[in-house]
Amino acid sequence: MEVVIAANAAEVARLAALRVARACRSATTRRGIPPVLGFATGSSPLGLYAELTAMLEDGSLDLAGAAGFALDEYIGLPKGHPESYAEVIRRTVTEPLGLDPAYVHVLDGNSDDPLGTCARFEQAIIDAGGVDVQIVGIGANGHIGFNEPGSSLASRTRPMTLAERTRKDNQRFFDSLDEVPTQCLTQGLGTIMDAREIVMVAKGTNKAEAVAKMLEGPVSSSCPASVLQLHPNVTIVIDDDAASRLSTAEHHRMAWTNKPEWMRWDRLNH
Numbered sequence: 001m002e003v004v005i006a007a008n009a010a011e012v013a014r015l016a017a018l019r020v021a022r023a024c025r026s027a028t029t030r031r032g033i034p035p036v037l038g039f040a041t042g043s044s045p046l047g048l049y050a051e052l053t054a055m056l057e058d059g060s061l062d063l064a065g066a067a068g069f070a071l072d073e074y075i076g077l078p079k080g081h082p083e084s085y086a087e088v089i090r091r092t093v094t095e096p097l098g099l100d101p102a103y104v105h106v107l108d109g110n111s112d113d114p115l116g117t118c119a120r121f122e123q124a125i126i127d128a129g130g131v132d133v134q135i136v137g138i139g140a141n142g143h144i145g146f147n148e149p150g151s152s153l154a155s156r157t158r159p160m161t162l163a164e165r166t167r168k169d170n171q172r173f174f175d176s177l178d179e180v181p182t183q184c185l186t187q188g189l190g191t192i193m194d195a196r197e198i199v200m201v202a203k204g205t206n207k208a209e210a211v212a213k214m215l216e217g218p219v220s221s222s223c224p225a226s227v228l229q230l231h232p233n234v235t236i237v238i239d240d241d242a243a244s245r246l247s248t249a250e251h252h253r254m255a256w257t258n259k260p261e262w263m264r265w266d267r268l269n270h
């Protein structure tokens with residue numbers, strides 16, 4: 001895992017976007033087809049999506065024909081609800097990135113066959129050739145996707161009960177806690193781990209404890225994000241606040257500053 005500690009939110013977004021863009025370019029070169037991306041919702045990746053949009057506009061990124069898979073979806077929000085992840089992905093990803101909505105898959109939180117929906121979603125990822133680059137955030141309780149503490153590290157896409165901490169954290173998107181759904185569908189940890197490359201963004205002191213457990217704690221379902229320690233190609237881009245509980249923060253800063261030129265993936269067109 002490479003840990004990049006950036007000076008501020010704008011730098012987190014810029015560096016994470018450069019990493020994602022690089023993964024997209026190399027996926028296209030390697031496989032000869034447009035890239036397949038995995039998308040997180042929430043606040044953390046919004047700057048990254050804005051940076052990708054800017055790259056499309058200046059021609060440094062081409063996502064024509066690209067496909068996407070969202071990490072998760074609430075169960076039970078009415079179709080078209082502005083906080084359903086189908087709508088959030090449409091607003092913040094599909095439209096700004098000019099993706100074909102037919103190629104952007106979001107789990108159906110109103111399906112009357114949730115298990116079938118999850119199984120078909122897994123199959124759609126396989127049919128697309130797998131995810132080239134998965135974008136993730138991290139919950140304050142260490143979740144990725146909506147894999148709450150206690151999730152199997154090998155889990156696949158499935159229904160899940162949201163942790164109370166997650167519901168409270170996400171209350172800011174709703175008028176009251178009662179409106180925050182209690183159930184969701186989420187890609188599993190095993191599903192996320194199948195992505196060829198993973199880019200995480202995290203900001204703020206409320207993520208500091210989860211980030212420290214993820215990077216420096218044992219691999220354990222009590223911190224689901226710690227499973228990323230076992231993935232061969234993960235980049236974690238965080239700000240100073242999110243890095244504030246890391247005992248290895250200085251090492252990561254030094255490694256980034258002293259990186260030899262040939263390893264500087266943040267140089268355009270590297």
Ligand code: F6R
Nearest residue numbers: 040041042043044137138139145
């Ligand atoms: C959202 C998702 C979640 C969020 C996490 C952090 O699709 O999968 O794991 O990434 O809850 O959310 P924010 O970025 O809003 O702090």
